[in-house]
């Protein structure tokens with residue numbers, strides 16, 4: 278087979294065979310497909326799309342490009358489960374949910390990502406914990422999952438390497454926002470992790486990649502259908518990203534927010550709703566609860582009796598972080614030199630938020646990457662962010678900016694003030710959980 282002939286067929290809108298897709302992905306993995314050819318293929322898929330069978334074949338080929346984990350030899354006492362988000366702002370759900378599900382009897386080997394575009398990444402957040410090894414060897418990863426019930430780590434070199442290579446090429450060739458490519462990219466990593474159940478958090482709204490609900494629905498349907506075709510029972514929950522989910526955005530600030538949540542020091546209500554909704558689906562997929570009400574009761578108990586917090590503390594220690602992180606996190610997390618209020622420029626109700634702009638504001642402060650080689654300043658970001666429907670008076674804080682320099686603080690202040698539209702009318706609360714797509718494709 279010739280790669281350029283296969284790319285030409287996709288360019289011209291033909292449906293590729295499984296053998297053609299496998300050949301391309303094998304060539305991508307062994308280096309015989311050039312970067313230019315991979316980019317041309319990605320662009321052809323971007324414009325021509327793929328039918329379901331092609332996406333299933335692409336996902337399978339990318340999954341098989343590296344190691345596929347198998348947990349059976351560990352004889353784990355519960356199901357192997359995970360959740361994955363399509364990305365948002367103030368989305369620190371994973372830090373809470375992985376230990377929470379572990380405390381309820383699940384085993385969660387979570388392969389998380391770094392910040393992408395304007396969105397934050399779970400791995401970047403965890404890297405603000407001194408000593409935490411986000412890319413451990415496989416033995417340490419397995420040991421943490423076995424002993425603690427969860428481990429959140431990054432994609433290692435041998436897990437879905439074809440995705441790693443294609444993703445890096447897509448990132449610099451404007452081919453990220455492709456439904457078949459996103460589906461195959463996410464699911465190849467999840468299938469390589471050897472899961473028995475997956476819950477997808479598909480974000481929609483001003484801070485999401487799929488800003489409009491119909492697009493988010495299409496992505497949710499694609500992921501659920503392809504995952505189930507690959508024998509991975511998957512539920513998708515579409516959740517709102519028209520405002521930051523937690524009241525903090527920025528790496529160390531979101532870790533603090535998550536620890537405060539686990540210790541009950543502070544819980545953002547919308548975050549709690551999303552954590553519970555996703556947790557209910559995970560427990561139900563794993564057969565760990567008889568009904569949604571039973572699942573919610575188990576999750577709430579584990580949150581309130583400290584069991585989830587204890588799992589988080591053990592996971593941090595198992596992956597090289599401080600053993601007393603939960604008790605003394607204020608001493609461990611990096612702090613910004615400047616913390617200042619962002620004053621409201623008028624009185625009224627917060628009627629809309631450009632959530633994407635808040636993510637861009639965090640990047641401008643140094644909390645995300647402008648180019649792939651950038652190092653991240655974990656200390657910076659926004660805290661105490663006010664939400665939609667809240668009323669503010671002139672000069673009252675809309676948030677607090679945490680910055681390294683006066684100039685970056687001033688720029689981030691301006692961005693946040695512009696991102697929040699304040700007016701006179703009333704705004705009805707927006708439910709954070711929009712709809713759920715069951716493995717059968719049924720919407721609830």
Ligand code: URA
Nearest residue numbers: 363390458459462463
């Ligand atoms: N996350 C991924 O892992 N891949 C994509 O393509 C998009 C989001």
